[in-house]
Amino acid sequence: MFAHVGTHSDTTDADGIRTLRFEVPQNDRPAEDYRYALDHAAHTALGATHLFMRLRDQEGYHPDLVIAHVGWGIGLTVRQIWPQTRYIAYHEWYYTDVDWVRGRRERPMTAEAMVTNRLRDLPISAEFDSADRNWCPTEFQASRFPPALKKRLEIVPDGVDCTLHRPDPEAQISFDWLTLPPRQRLLTYTTRGLEPLRGFPQFMRAVELLQNRREDFETLVIAQDSVSYGQRLPKDDGWGKRALKALDLDQTRLHLHGLKPRDEYLKVLQASTAHVYFTEPFVTSWSLLEAMAAGCLVIGSNTAPVREKVDDMETGILVDMDDRDEVAEMIEWVFDNPLEAAEIRAQAREFVLEHFDARKVFAKKAEYLRALVALD
Template identity: 40%
Template sequence: MRFLFVHQNFPGQFRHVAQALAEDPRHEVVGIGDVRTVKPGRAMHPRLQVVAYPSPRGGGQQTHPYLRNFEGQVRRGQKLFRAAMQLKATGFVPDVVVVHPGWGEALFLRELFPAARHIHYCEYFYRADGGDVGFDPEFPVTVDGRAGVHVKNSAQLLGLTQCDAGISPTLWQRSRYPAEYQPRIRVLHEGIDTARARPDAQAVLAVGGRRFRAGDEIVTFVARNLEPYRGFHGFMRALPGLQALRPAAQILIVGGDEVSYGRRLPAGESYRQKYRAEIADRIDASRIHFLGKLPYDDYLKVLQVSAAHVYLTYPFVLSWSMLEAMACGCLVVASATAPVQEMIVDGENGLLTDFFDADMLARKVAGALADPQAHAPIRARARAFVVQNHDLRTHCLPAWVDFLTQGEDTTDGRS
């Protein structure tokens, strides 16, 4: 079979399945992405061809504000379509097209490959209520903002009318989509490599001239970027109380200063600077370590040395890092928000806290640090949950490959 994977940041969520299919000599696999993030021909696998399309410009300033995002999606869909036309001219016609529709890349592919089976990665459907929009009173949404949310789904809605099936990583993320389309969306996570993300009682993390070891009193926080969507403001506001309760605790914070989601600050400012300044006179800064973005193996060491790992999120897309932390045997203290509650049962395989209650978060983390032995069974059950339900090799990857190669799905929509 021939497979085409499309993602503006290829491979995105398709890394493992694209590689697995490329390993099978019966298949031919091609990936396409934006040239800014994709290096054509990079060696993900010797049998996986990667091509790039030119980066499109976004919507114009004269375009209606509600439509600027959609205009950018249409332009991206055009660029992708032309690159796919060139690919088709070489003789490559896919049997299966797998695409993330969120940036507009799926808009015109059905026209080019009408006989293919089109599968969309249904990551998140925006709504004005019940999710990220308006969740945080610190960042209120305007009437214009609520109205614009509906237009934000335009590319996905057009895609849903054309795709044969969809995949969502969690039940809650699927539930955000219109009810009439949900039966066609399979719930299937991309998977966690639990052979790599695993506990290591001998783990040592070197940071500058310091060495942090598993068993030390270490609190960890990880996000791609340090921003409110991932609860960075709440975590920082919990640090004065946490340090008062556990003055010897070391705090390791991983993440960049860009904004992946939500509202951007003025040029030159970052949320790290903003919230650090807010608590500067109430903390021992020498015990708080900002590590920036790390190579994957160093990031795993952060999780392996963690005595308590904090994961906070708006009701939004679930981060891989939370499940990787659980796979590493972390004691995860997480916000009681969707879809976290789909994975963590309070007191069973993690601890849940109110997203907005910094004092509660401080107390929960301090309690975990005070009696690590009492919480050891929770850590063990956290890893067992991920191994049983989200392991890459034994569960998720075989299910992905089977779904993509066996034609129409006949399940009830669950993984």
């Protein structure tokens, strides 16, 4: 059974999995208000609690185990509603300006930003007092938590479907929205939104430099021109639009397309010659490991979350994403050294298969969960 935020609904799929959606009271504060995140968590907690109480009181439902994504308030009352239920809190992020490893502030912050972070963290911290286990998917994400909380986290990866995300040497870009010649050198970039946090402006500056140097490659970007993480732009504005306006780009060799179905997205990864994945120190996208599993040569930002997955010149290439000359140079190296690049691609897939293959990860999780439920 899964519970999601949304309008009231209750459906059961062909596999017998029941999905319930619950309503969240309206949050009248604007998203920019420093109290917004705490209000949103409180409202979500209230909607979830109404659903849980209805399941308990009207259906006599008492789950053996509940897993909830922390921070939105969904799991705050699980153990109050079902005291005997095993509860796992899934922690994705802790909002802080402190580098706990070095014991110093990362950057100056306004009073409003500091208070915003503290209020965001209140529902996150509140989960620790009721959860039987606290999961976090990566070491880097866990490093964001204060030491007293971090020591209570277990690193449990999400897993990647390596059977689906696999290399295909014959993959071609042949869609109704774009067709490229077979074996075309292809530079790819895929993400949810075009934004600075994911290094999109830096990527485009490197593309501009490369296009001025050589004409033997195409660039394909799969993303929506919106901001998923970071400061929102005015309506009808976007970092994609800004790049096209500010940079000297050959738009006949640059293809910007919105989000695509997974089968087409996978073909893009499989046809890629060089795949760029940039991020500031933040949660890495699932697309990083998906790209590595699909046999991409990933050129990644030399930032902590990427370094956890990419070993330079072993399972990918690390660059200073703010240095467009270095970025362009390493993309060219991939273009011009296919044999060496093939070895890195193979090692990247082997790394993902060993540590993140969903078949292994899910089997370990199933064993873990059975043991947890069986505890007296």
